[in-house]
Amino acid sequence: MSTRISTKIDLEIVTPEELLFSGTVDKVTVPGQNGALGILPGHAPMLSELGIGTLSFQIDDRESLFYCSYGFVEVLGSRVSVLAEVAARPDQIDTKQAEMDRKNAYAQLKSTRPGTDYKAASELLHQAQARLETVSH
Numbered sequence: 001m002s003t004r005i006s007t008k009i010d011l012e013i014v015t016p017e018e019l020l021f022s023g024t025v026d027k028v029t030v031p032g033q034n035g036a037l038g039i040l041p042g043h044a045p046m047l048s049e050l051g052i053g054t055l056s057f058q059i060d061d062r063e064s065l066f067y068c069s070y071g072f073v074e075v076l077g078s079r080v081s082v083l084a085e086v087a088a089r090p091d092q093i094d095t096k097q098a099e100m101d102r103k104n105a106y107a108q109l110k111s112t113r114p115g116t117d118y119k120a121a122s123e124l125l126h127q128a129q130a131r132l133e134t135v136s137h
Contacts, residue, residue: 006041006078011057013066013082020066020087025057028080030073031130037073039080046075050084052126054134065090067134069127090135098135102128 011028013021028039031053037046052069070085105125108116 008078009039009041009057010079011082012080013055013068013084013087015084015087020089021057021064023059025059028055028057030055030082031068032073039073039075041078043075043080045077046073048073050082052123053130054137055082055084055087065134065137067093067131069130088131088134090137093131093135095132095135098128098131101125102132 008024008026009028011021011023011025012019026041030037030039030048031051033049033051035051036053037048050068050071050073053067055066055068057064066087066089068082068084068087071083074081074083101124105121105128108121109118109125
C-alpha cells in the first residue's frame with residue numbers, strides 16, 4: 001500500500017465568534033510566537049501557539065491575508081486548523097483605530113510617568129502595526 005502526500009491543504013480559520021474561512025489551499029503561513037511558520041502539503045503534525053501578525057494562504061496564484069493574534073495552529077495530515085483569539089480580513093480592519101492605537105502606544109512607551117505599563121504598550125504597538133501591515137500588504 002502506498003501512502004500519497006496530498007498536494008492541497010484543508011484550512012479552517014476560526015475565532016470564538018465565527019468561522020472566517022474554510023477551504024482548500026496550496027500553502028499557509030501563520031505568525032508563530034517566535035516567527036512565521038510556513039506550512040506546505042505533507043507538513044509534519046504540529047501544535048503551536050499563534051503570535052501577532054499576518055496569516056496568509058495561497059490558492060493557485062492568489063494570496064489571501066488575515067490579521068490574527070493569539071491562539072493555536074494545529075497541523076494534522078493535510079488539515080490545518082487555526083484557532084485565533086482575534087482574526088480579521090483586511091476589509092474588517094479599522095485603519096483609523098489601528099493608527100490611533102499605534103500613536104497611543106508610542107506615547108505610552110515614551111512616557112516617564114511612574115506606573116506606566118510598558119509591556120501592555122509594547123503589545124498594543126505590535127498589534128496595531130500588524131493590523132496596518134495586513135491592510136497595506
